[in-house]
Amino acid sequence: MQAFEYASPRSLQEAIRLLPAQWGPTDVLAGGTDLVSAMKDGISTPQRLVNIKQIAELHRMTFSPRAGLHIGATVTLRELLDDGAVQQHYPGLIQAAEAARSEQLLNMGTVGGELLQRPRCWYYRNGYGLLALRDGKSLVPEGENQYHAILGNAGPAYFVSPSFLAPILIALGATVQLHGPRGARSLPVQKLFVTPTRVGQREHDLAPNEILTEIRVPYRPGVRTAVYEIREKEALDWPLAMAAVALRQEGGVLRDPRVVLGQVAPVPWPSPEAERTLTGKKPSEDLADAAGRAAVAQATPLSKNGYKVQLARIAVKRAILSAVQQGG
Amino acid sequence: MASCKYDWPAAGQRDAIGKSTDRIDGPAKVSGRAKYTYDINRPGMLFGKMLTCPHAHAKIKSIDVSPALKHPGVKAALVIQDVGSEIQWAGDEIAAVAAVDEATAEDAVRLIRVEYDVLPHLVREENLSKDGDRAKPAGEQKVGDPDKAFADPEAVISEGFYGIPVITHCCLETHGNVVEWRGADSILTHSSTQNVSGIPSQLGAALRAKKINVQDSNIETICQYIGGGFGSKFSIDRWGVVAAELSKQAGGKPVKLMLDRDEDLEVAGARPSYFGHVKVAASKDGTLTAWSSETWGTGGPGPSGVPPVPYILTNIPNIYKKHTSVSTNIGPARAWRAPNHPQACLMTLAALDDLAAKLAMDAMEFLQKNIHLAPSYLVNTYQQELSKAAELSEWSKYWHPRGDKTPGHLKRGLGVSLHTWGGRGHAGSCNVIVRPDGSVTVQSGTQDLGTGTRTVIAVVAASTFGLPVDAIQVEIGDSRYPFDGASGGSTTVGAASAWTRRGSVDALNELFAAVAPSLGVQANQLEARDGRIQVQGNPSKSLSWKDACAKLGAKTIHTVGKNPGPCNLGSVGVGGVQVADVTVDTETGKVKINRLVAVQDCGLIIDKLTAESQVYGGLIMGVCYSLFEEKVMDQTIGRMLNANMEFYKLAGIGDIGGELIVHMMTGPGYDERGVIGLGEPPVISPGAAISNAVANAIGVRVSQLPLTPRRVLAALAKGGIA
Numbered sequence A: 001m002q003a004f005e006y007a008s009p010r011s012l013q014e015a016i017r018l019l020p021a022q023w024g025p026t027d028v029l030a031g032g033t034d035l036v037s038a039m040k041d042g043i044s045t046p047q048r049l050v051n052i053k054q055i056a057e058l059h060r061m062t063f064s065p066r067a068g069l070h071i072g073a074t075v076t077l078r079e080l081l082d083d084g085a086v087q088q089h090y091p092g093l094i095q096a097a098e099a100a101r102s103e104q105l106l107n108m109g110t111v112g113g114e115l116l117q118r119p120r121c122w123y124y125r126n127g128y129g130l131l132a133l134r135d136g137k138s139l140v141p142e143g144e145n146q147y148h149a150i151l152g153n154a155g156p157a158y159f160v161s162p163s164f165l166a167p168i169l170i171a172l173g174a175t176v177q178l179h180g181p182r183g184a185r186s187l188p189v190q191k192l193f194v195t196p197t198r199v200g201q202r203e204h205d206l207a208p209n210e211i212l213t214e215i216r217v218p219y220r221p222g223v224r225t226a227v228y229e230i231r232e233k234e235a236l237d238w239p240l241a242m243a244a245v246a247l248r249q250e251g252g253v254l255r256d257p258r259v260v261l262g263q264v265a266p267v268p269w270p271s272p273e274a275e276r277t278l279t280g281k282k283p284s285e286d287l288a289d290a291a292g293r294a295a296v297a298q299a300t301p302l303s304k305n306g307y308k309v310q311l312a313r314i315a316v317k318r319a320i321l322s323a324v325q326q327g328g
Numbered sequence B: 001m002a003s004c005k006y007d008w009p010a011a012g013q014r015d016a017i018g019k020s021t022d023r024i025d026g027p028a029k030v031s032g033r034a035k036y037t038y039d040i041n042r043p044g045m046l047f048g049k050m051l052t053c054p055h056a057h058a059k060i061k062s063i064d065v066s067p068a069l070k071h072p073g074v075k076a077a078l079v080i081q082d083v084g085s086e087i088q089w090a091g092d093e094i095a096a097v098a099a100v101d102e103a104t105a106e107d108a109v110r111l112i113r114v115e116y117d118v119l120p121h122l123v124r125e126e127n128l129s130k131d132g133d134r135a136k137p138a139g140e141q142k143v144g145d146p147d148k149a150f151a152d153p154e155a156v157i158s159e160g161f162y163g164i165p166v167i168t169h170c171c172l173e174t175h176g177n178v179v180e181w182r183g184a185d186s187i188l189t190h191s192s193t194q195n196v197s198g199i200p201s202q203l204g205a206a207l208r209a210k211k212i213n214v215q216d217s218n219i220e221t222i223c224q225y226i227g228g229g230f231g232s233k234f235s236i237d238r239w240g241v242v243a244a245e246l247s248k249q250a251g252g253k254p255v256k257l258m259l260d261r262d263e264d265l266e267v268a269g270a271r272p273s274y275f276g277h278v279k280v281a282a283s284k285d286g287t288l289t290a291w292s293s294e295t296w297g298t299g300g301p302g303p304s305g306v307p308p309v310p311y312i313l314t315n316i317p318n319i320y321k322k323h324t325s326v327s328t329n330i331g332p333a334r335a336w337r338a339p340n341h342p343q344a345c346l347m348t349l350a351a352l353d354d355l356a357a358k359l360a361m362d363a364m365e366f367l368q369k370n371i372h373l374a375p376s377y378l379v380n381t382y383q384q385e386l387s388k389a390a391e392l393s394e395w396s397k398y399w400h401p402r403g404d405k406t407p408g409h410l411k412r413g414l415g416v417s418l419h420t421w422g423g424r425g426h427a428g429s430c431n432v433i434v435r436p437d438g439s440v441t442v443q444s445g446t447q448d449l450g451t452g453t454r455t456v457i458a459v460v461a462a463s464t465f466g467l468p469v470d471a472i473q474v475e476i477g478d479s480r481y482p483f484d485g486a487s488g489g490s491t492t493v494g495a496a497s498a499w500t501r502r503g504s505v506d507a508l509n510e511l512f513a514a515v516a517p518s519l520g521v522q523a524n525q526l527e528a529r530d531g532r533i534q535v536q537g538n539p540s541k542s543l544s545w546k547d548a549c550a551k552l553g554a555k556t557i558h559t560v561g562k563n564p565g566p567c568n569l570g571s572v573g574v575g576g577v578q579v580a581d582v583t584v585d586t587e588t589g590k591v592k593i594n595r596l597v598a599v600q601d602c603g604l605i606i607d608k609l610t611a612e613s614q615v616y617g618g619l620i621m622g623v624c625y626s627l628f629e630e631k632v633m634d635q636t637i638g639r640m641l642n643a644n645m646e647f648y649k650l651a652g653i654g655d656i657g658g659e660l661i662v663h664m665m666t667g668p669g670y671d672e673r674g675v676i677g678l679g680e681p682p683v684i685s686p687g688a689a690i691s692n693a694v695a696n697a698i699g700v701r702v703s704q705l706p707l708t709p710r711r712v713l714a715a716l717a718k719g720g721i722a
């Protein structure tokens, strides 16, 4: 790892002042679970780290039925899991966070860092850049693409968005607050994620000198949620596909269904096709199955990841069935 | 009965032998007091780092380490492979530095300038038709008349393709050493090694070849604890020699050079792959008549090793087999726990299982029917073990013909496999020291890989002297102690138990001679029991162990125990049977282990607890390579993509899932064979047993390990019951 300067400001304004306007020389340090390993691997080579864990306002979590849930960016996954209000009102968030099956990750990893962690694509992690280029050509289509994208993969980006929390946050209609030199802005979580189209572009709509400060999740009583993911290992591992679902039942039929897939595309992947299949219908196994099929109808698998189409379909189906079976 | 003076005591007089003894180094390990090579930090120690080659195949055009040497904090730098050297795999060592800390060493390595001529490479071999002239014939053999046997119109024939990829050893402690010069002509190494006694002469020879003069006798190697070897840590390795050279350049200061995780996975251990088409035939009643296989595999640039097929049932009357070795640029193969056996076992037992299914025969019955084709000395053992495994797995209750017909996406299945291994004790020796104060020490330049060697030594000595196990002080892991062989091939327990026994019996006889006069009898009328030296059959005429030793006066007893030696204390050749019980989710392709049953023979057991632990460990490692492990190489870049613990997947506790049931075959028919090694056998069968169980569950063979959702779903797409 290359030597670096370490700053640990106590105020948000000070932290933003320490961040330059271009990527590279400086990185925001939250729990460090992703960033520090990327630094060890020479994937990130910052000359300065700006630790944001000393900034008190980033570490608050509040809930009220009117305002919903506000999660400060440096709230850890463990703190999220242990919170009574989250347990009571947001079971889907609990399900998603529990998927990080490592006590070390839960204790150190922050909710903001979880959303902004970099992709796990093994070409990227081995130094070939986010677009996995060698001599201007992507290594993915003819390479080892068994863990790569099956949707939104027209190129040049083939990696999958790694966040576990994003799909359920999107399904719940959550927003993120970003602070930069010119003040604050708010984005739906979906809009935080972008598919890069050229070298140098990141996979987040976040300026180098912006800090993600808070995640806001509306309170929607009566909404049922579920997350279902499929992975090779039960122990620490990355899912091959996951699906988050939020829906209501009214007079025996489904209303306002939201279906968002994870780990299948360079961004979290909402499926309006699945949502249309569900809207106004009576829940059943066949319906869930049809929604699963609709969700992957447009999939364009690569040479070695066709099986992920099936897994995504099953994840959607099982998440829907699980949400329907839940109370509330 | 005892006709030979070192013989193992008869049943009933074995004291701790065969009972369960907690491993004596357990407390040191769980409390963190046990120091592994990685934990060794010596005064003034420098850190070594290596520059490795980024190309899978290249020639070095130029190299310059001088910028590294000029970097502040760097104390030594050297070229490992010079201009003109042909590099055969990515990650191969090119140059090295030693610096005051790790970060400085890393920075300095980056300053080294190398230019390469990049050459064409091959890193994926599973498609033989694409391997070109990298594929070389590696043996062809014919027994009987296989063509005729397959042509028999009465024959039932099954054909299939099976495969197992290259995996790595993935020792949790990476390879490496801390090396220092003690003056101009003496070296101390702390080495993570399976071969404590062998390292000094390896290092000495390598250094002398580089005109650095040092005698083997002036090299000491220490390894008290090791975090895994599995066959990959017999050698000082190039990086060990480099550490000695760097230390020399730096005025003798200790140099710690441990591989990083990615280096370890890329270069420090690979188990050869094995792919092949197999055809087997049986008569309608299920009697095997013929075997034919065309197989290939890679062991890196060198030859791949030839797995012994047909495995176990070697006496099939008609056999044709042909093997091709593919030379690749993936890093060199190393012995991996039971070299070649897990591969041969999968290839054979999966093919036979498919044939049994085609014959509509119960797989267990099919093996019982054909077990006479195994080497004759194992036939009985297998018959008994197959019955025991059937009983413990409730085979008749859970086994069903191929394809679980119960509705739903969860399908359960059972599979069986069997294996064999040698395991005769290697050559080695120990000191046994009995002092006038009654203290007892056994010393040997052996090593305890976590297999329980320390404990075995203590149990054998204690049982011989009639003392409690904790009365024995065991000193191992230092090459200054008497020579012992490397711990490979499951040879350590046979050796350590035998040399400890021989040395202890001799020491006891010396003690008898010293105390006989005071008890008024001949030495040969004495026995050691329950902490006393007594007249045989007359406990009232006795001395406590301490009082007896006091009779030595100023003398200390020192004997040397050796193996091989007089009396048969061990033998060779074990058999084992395993059954896997799995549930497969046919929608996701995920395999869940419900139960694994292991029935194992290893002759006379010294410590039942560590023996069983060895089998549990084998099963767990077996689950890892059956479900997850694969060295994933990219053909374009020529490198390993998953050289980390994140994508080089090993099972966690949740992945082992259900119950592990271990049964050791003991008693008459087993004990009298003496001690036989157990380190390797239990890891051989899991691949075949689990693969067979999955086929039984879903009704179709998943042809290659590991059985990932990708492969299971692909097999289901071609057939099966889903």
Ligand SMILES: Cc1cc2nc3c(=O)[nH]c(=O)nc-3n(C[C@H](O)[C@H](O)[C@H](O)COP(=O)(O)OP(=O)(O)OC[C@H]3O[C@@H](n4cnc5c(N)ncnc54)[C@H](O)[C@@H]3O)c2cc1C
Residues within 6 Å of the ligand: A027, A028, A029, A030, A031, A032, A033, A034, A035, A036, A037, A052, A073, A074, A096, A097, A099, A100, A101, A105, A108, A109, A110, A111, A112, A113, A114, A115, A116, A117, A118, A163, A164, A165, A210, A211, A212, A213, A236, A237, A238, B646
């Ligand atoms: C081996 C491994 C396995 C994993 N497995 C799982 C799993 O099974 N399930 C799961 O959910 N997660 C898993 N994770 C991911 C883990 O949850 C994330 O690494 C963690 O949540 C990231 O949080 P952090 O605070 O440590 O982020 P950091 O490493 O500190 O930061 C990650 C990135 O986000 C940027 N960043 C962080 N916070 C902010 C902010 N507030 N504003 C602007 N930029 C910011 C950093 O600059 C950096 O680029 C795994 C990670 C690893 C390394």
Ligand code: SF4
Residues within 6 Å of the ligand: B645
């Ligand atoms: S595997 Fe994880 S917990 Fe174990 S030593 Fe490595 S970093 Fe630590």
